[in-house]
Amino acid sequence: GEPQRAAYTVGDTEVAVAYRYRRGVLDVRVDDAALGEVVVASATPDLVVLEVDGVRRRYTVTRADGVSYVDGPDGSVALVEVPRFADPNAAAAAGSLLAPMPGGVVRVLAEAGASVTAGQPLVVLEAMKMEHTVAAPVDGIVSEIHVAQGDQVDTGQVLAVVDEVAEEAAAG
Missing domain, CATH: 3.30.700.30 (Glycoprotein, Type 4 Pilin)
Incomplete structure:
Protein backbone atom coordinates (compact mmCIF):
# COMPACT_ATOMS: atom_id res chain seq x y z
CA GLY A 1 0.00 0.00 0.00
CA PRO A 83 -1.32 19.53 10.36
CA ARG A 84 -2.24 16.87 7.84
CA PHE A 85 -4.41 19.21 5.77
CA ALA A 86 -1.40 21.48 5.32
CA ASP A 87 0.52 18.61 3.72
CA PRO A 88 3.26 20.24 1.64
CA ASN A 89 3.18 17.27 -0.75
CA ALA A 90 -0.40 18.05 -1.70
CA ALA A 91 0.49 21.70 -2.44
CA ALA A 92 -3.23 22.11 -2.90
CA ALA A 93 -4.68 25.11 -4.66
CA ALA A 94 -7.06 27.38 -2.77
CA GLY A 95 -10.56 25.95 -2.88
CA SER A 96 -9.28 22.36 -3.05
CA LEU A 97 -11.33 19.87 -1.10
CA LEU A 98 -9.06 17.29 0.48
CA ALA A 99 -10.02 13.86 1.78
CA PRO A 100 -10.08 14.13 5.60
CA MET A 101 -9.13 10.44 5.93
CA PRO A 102 -8.51 7.38 3.77
CA GLY A 103 -11.73 5.87 2.45
CA GLY A 104 -13.90 5.00 -0.50
CA VAL A 105 -15.91 7.40 -2.64
CA VAL A 106 -19.60 6.50 -2.20
CA ARG A 107 -21.16 9.31 -4.21
CA VAL A 108 -20.06 12.30 -6.28
CA LEU A 109 -22.82 14.91 -6.09
CA ALA A 110 -21.49 17.58 -8.46
CA GLU A 111 -19.72 17.78 -11.76
CA ALA A 112 -17.14 20.14 -13.19
CA GLY A 113 -18.74 23.40 -14.27
CA ALA A 114 -21.56 23.21 -11.71
CA SER A 115 -22.42 26.24 -9.59
CA VAL A 116 -22.38 25.38 -5.89
CA THR A 117 -23.09 27.19 -2.65
CA ALA A 118 -20.98 27.06 0.50
CA GLY A 119 -21.88 23.98 2.52
CA GLN A 120 -23.33 22.09 -0.45
CA PRO A 121 -22.30 18.41 -0.33
CA LEU A 122 -19.97 17.52 -3.23
CA VAL A 123 -18.43 14.16 -2.38
CA VAL A 124 -19.49 11.49 0.11
CA LEU A 125 -16.74 9.23 1.47
CA GLU A 126 -17.10 6.07 3.50
CA ALA A 127 -14.41 5.33 6.06
CA MET A 128 -14.58 2.88 8.95
CA LYS A 129 -18.27 2.17 8.17
CA MET A 130 -19.16 5.86 8.54
CA GLU A 131 -20.13 8.27 5.80
CA HIS A 132 -18.37 11.64 5.64
CA THR A 133 -19.70 14.43 3.45
CA VAL A 134 -17.17 16.80 1.92
CA ALA A 135 -18.92 20.09 1.18
CA ALA A 136 -18.11 23.17 -0.86
CA PRO A 137 -16.12 25.64 1.30
CA VAL A 138 -17.38 28.70 -0.62
CA ASP A 139 -19.95 29.76 -3.18
CA GLY A 140 -18.44 29.11 -6.58
CA ILE A 141 -17.97 26.93 -9.62
CA VAL A 142 -16.66 23.38 -9.44
CA SER A 143 -13.60 23.62 -11.68
CA GLU A 144 -12.28 20.08 -11.14
CA ILE A 145 -13.58 16.75 -9.86
CA HIS A 146 -10.75 14.28 -9.28
CA VAL A 147 -12.66 11.24 -8.06
CA ALA A 148 -15.43 8.91 -9.18
CA GLN A 149 -17.76 6.61 -7.30
CA GLY A 150 -15.85 3.55 -6.10
CA ASP A 151 -12.42 5.25 -5.98
CA GLN A 152 -10.21 4.71 -2.93
CA VAL A 153 -8.62 7.90 -1.61
CA ASP A 154 -5.86 8.73 0.87
CA THR A 155 -5.84 11.45 3.50
CA GLY A 156 -5.04 14.80 1.91
CA GLN A 157 -5.87 13.66 -1.61
CA VAL A 158 -7.59 16.38 -3.67
CA LEU A 159 -11.21 15.35 -4.32
CA ALA A 160 -12.44 18.47 -6.10
CA VAL A 161 -11.62 22.13 -6.60
CA VAL A 162 -14.15 24.96 -6.19
CA ASP A 163 -13.27 28.35 -7.64
CA GLU A 164 -14.80 31.09 -5.51
CA VAL A 165 -17.06 33.47 -7.34
CA ALA A 166 -16.97 37.08 -6.12
CA GLU A 167 -20.43 38.33 -5.12
CA GLU A 168 -20.35 41.33 -7.50
CA ALA A 169 -19.62 39.02 -10.43
CA ALA A 170 -22.39 36.63 -9.38
CA ALA A 171 -24.91 39.51 -9.02
CA GLY A 172 -24.08 41.05 -12.38
Whole structure:
Protein backbone atom coordinates (compact mmCIF):
# COMPACT_ATOMS: atom_id res chain seq x y z
CA GLY A 1 0.00 0.00 0.00
CA GLU A 2 0.86 3.66 0.01
CA PRO A 3 3.25 4.77 2.76
CA GLN A 4 1.91 6.73 5.73
CA ARG A 5 3.08 10.32 5.62
CA ALA A 6 3.68 12.93 8.26
CA ALA A 7 5.46 16.25 8.24
CA TYR A 8 7.25 17.98 11.10
CA THR A 9 9.05 21.22 11.58
CA VAL A 10 12.39 21.12 13.34
CA GLY A 11 13.35 24.70 14.04
CA ASP A 12 12.85 26.47 10.71
CA THR A 13 13.14 23.32 8.62
CA GLU A 14 10.22 21.21 7.48
CA VAL A 15 10.85 17.48 7.35
CA ALA A 16 8.66 15.06 5.42
CA VAL A 17 8.51 11.53 6.82
CA ALA A 18 7.04 8.55 4.98
CA TYR A 19 6.90 5.06 6.43
CA ARG A 20 5.42 1.65 5.81
CA TYR A 21 5.84 -1.83 7.22
CA ARG A 22 7.19 -4.56 4.99
CA ARG A 23 7.71 -8.04 6.41
CA GLY A 24 8.28 -6.74 9.93
CA VAL A 25 10.78 -4.15 8.73
CA LEU A 26 9.91 -0.46 8.79
CA ASP A 27 10.78 1.30 5.55
CA VAL A 28 11.34 4.91 6.61
CA ARG A 29 12.16 7.81 4.32
CA VAL A 30 12.98 11.29 5.53
CA ASP A 31 12.68 13.87 2.74
CA ASP A 32 12.79 10.89 0.34
CA ALA A 33 16.10 9.55 1.70
CA ALA A 34 15.89 5.97 2.97
CA LEU A 35 17.04 5.41 6.55
CA GLY A 36 18.11 1.81 6.00
CA GLU A 37 16.51 -1.18 7.70
CA VAL A 38 14.58 -0.08 10.74
CA VAL A 39 13.10 -2.71 13.05
CA VAL A 40 10.83 -1.56 15.86
CA ALA A 41 12.04 -3.57 18.86
CA SER A 42 9.43 -1.95 21.11
CA ALA A 43 7.31 1.16 21.11
CA THR A 44 5.23 2.89 23.75
CA PRO A 45 4.10 6.53 23.75
CA ASP A 46 7.10 7.38 25.97
CA LEU A 47 9.86 5.07 24.75
CA VAL A 48 10.75 3.74 21.31
CA VAL A 49 13.49 1.18 20.79
CA LEU A 50 14.62 0.88 17.18
CA GLU A 51 17.17 -1.34 15.53
CA VAL A 52 18.72 0.60 12.66
CA ASP A 53 20.95 -1.53 10.44
CA GLY A 54 21.42 -3.91 13.38
CA VAL A 55 22.25 -1.24 15.97
CA ARG A 56 19.77 -0.84 18.85
CA ARG A 57 18.84 2.73 19.78
CA ARG A 58 16.55 3.95 22.58
CA TYR A 59 14.54 7.13 22.16
CA THR A 60 12.49 8.71 24.92
CA VAL A 61 9.52 10.79 23.79
CA THR A 62 7.88 13.59 25.77
CA ARG A 63 4.89 15.46 24.37
CA ALA A 64 3.72 18.93 25.40
CA ASP A 65 1.56 21.48 23.59
CA GLY A 66 1.71 19.68 20.24
CA VAL A 67 5.50 19.30 20.35
CA SER A 68 7.21 15.90 20.60
CA TYR A 69 10.59 16.09 22.31
CA VAL A 70 12.68 13.10 21.29
CA ASP A 71 15.92 12.27 23.10
CA GLY A 72 18.19 9.59 21.72
CA PRO A 73 21.82 8.53 21.31
CA ASP A 74 22.23 11.01 18.46
CA GLY A 75 20.93 13.98 20.43
CA SER A 76 17.63 15.71 21.12
CA VAL A 77 15.10 17.12 18.73
CA ALA A 78 11.79 18.95 19.10
CA LEU A 79 9.31 17.89 16.42
CA VAL A 80 6.25 20.01 15.72
CA GLU A 81 3.72 18.07 13.66
CA VAL A 82 2.47 19.93 10.60
CA PRO A 83 -1.32 19.53 10.36
CA ARG A 84 -2.24 16.87 7.84
CA PHE A 85 -4.41 19.21 5.77
CA ALA A 86 -1.40 21.48 5.32
CA ASP A 87 0.52 18.61 3.72
CA PRO A 88 3.26 20.24 1.64
CA ASN A 89 3.18 17.27 -0.75
CA ALA A 90 -0.40 18.05 -1.70
CA ALA A 91 0.49 21.70 -2.44
CA ALA A 92 -3.23 22.11 -2.90
CA ALA A 93 -4.68 25.11 -4.66
CA ALA A 94 -7.06 27.38 -2.77
CA GLY A 95 -10.56 25.95 -2.88
CA SER A 96 -9.28 22.36 -3.05
CA LEU A 97 -11.33 19.87 -1.10
CA LEU A 98 -9.06 17.29 0.48
CA ALA A 99 -10.02 13.86 1.78
CA PRO A 100 -10.08 14.13 5.60
CA MET A 101 -9.13 10.44 5.93
CA PRO A 102 -8.51 7.38 3.77
CA GLY A 103 -11.73 5.87 2.45
CA GLY A 104 -13.90 5.00 -0.50
CA VAL A 105 -15.91 7.40 -2.64
CA VAL A 106 -19.60 6.50 -2.20
CA ARG A 107 -21.16 9.31 -4.21
CA VAL A 108 -20.06 12.30 -6.28
CA LEU A 109 -22.82 14.91 -6.09
CA ALA A 110 -21.49 17.58 -8.46
CA GLU A 111 -19.72 17.78 -11.76
CA ALA A 112 -17.14 20.14 -13.19
CA GLY A 113 -18.74 23.40 -14.27
CA ALA A 114 -21.56 23.21 -11.71
CA SER A 115 -22.42 26.24 -9.59
CA VAL A 116 -22.38 25.38 -5.89
CA THR A 117 -23.09 27.19 -2.65
CA ALA A 118 -20.98 27.06 0.50
CA GLY A 119 -21.88 23.98 2.52
CA GLN A 120 -23.33 22.09 -0.45
CA PRO A 121 -22.30 18.41 -0.33
CA LEU A 122 -19.97 17.52 -3.23
CA VAL A 123 -18.43 14.16 -2.38
CA VAL A 124 -19.49 11.49 0.11
CA LEU A 125 -16.74 9.23 1.47
CA GLU A 126 -17.10 6.07 3.50
CA ALA A 127 -14.41 5.33 6.06
CA MET A 128 -14.58 2.88 8.95
CA LYS A 129 -18.27 2.17 8.17
CA MET A 130 -19.16 5.86 8.54
CA GLU A 131 -20.13 8.27 5.80
CA HIS A 132 -18.37 11.64 5.64
CA THR A 133 -19.70 14.43 3.45
CA VAL A 134 -17.17 16.80 1.92
CA ALA A 135 -18.92 20.09 1.18
CA ALA A 136 -18.11 23.17 -0.86
CA PRO A 137 -16.12 25.64 1.30
CA VAL A 138 -17.38 28.70 -0.62
CA ASP A 139 -19.95 29.76 -3.18
CA GLY A 140 -18.44 29.11 -6.58
CA ILE A 141 -17.97 26.93 -9.62
CA VAL A 142 -16.66 23.38 -9.44
CA SER A 143 -13.60 23.62 -11.68
CA GLU A 144 -12.28 20.08 -11.14
CA ILE A 145 -13.58 16.75 -9.86
CA HIS A 146 -10.75 14.28 -9.28
CA VAL A 147 -12.66 11.24 -8.06
CA ALA A 148 -15.43 8.91 -9.18
CA GLN A 149 -17.76 6.61 -7.30
CA GLY A 150 -15.85 3.55 -6.10
CA ASP A 151 -12.42 5.25 -5.98
CA GLN A 152 -10.21 4.71 -2.93
CA VAL A 153 -8.62 7.90 -1.61
CA ASP A 154 -5.86 8.73 0.87
CA THR A 155 -5.84 11.45 3.50
CA GLY A 156 -5.04 14.80 1.91
CA GLN A 157 -5.87 13.66 -1.61
CA VAL A 158 -7.59 16.38 -3.67
CA LEU A 159 -11.21 15.35 -4.32
CA ALA A 160 -12.44 18.47 -6.10
CA VAL A 161 -11.62 22.13 -6.60
CA VAL A 162 -14.15 24.96 -6.19
CA ASP A 163 -13.27 28.35 -7.64
CA GLU A 164 -14.80 31.09 -5.51
CA VAL A 165 -17.06 33.47 -7.34
CA ALA A 166 -16.97 37.08 -6.12
CA GLU A 167 -20.43 38.33 -5.12
CA GLU A 168 -20.35 41.33 -7.50
CA ALA A 169 -19.62 39.02 -10.43
CA ALA A 170 -22.39 36.63 -9.38
CA ALA A 171 -24.91 39.51 -9.02
CA GLY A 172 -24.08 41.05 -12.38
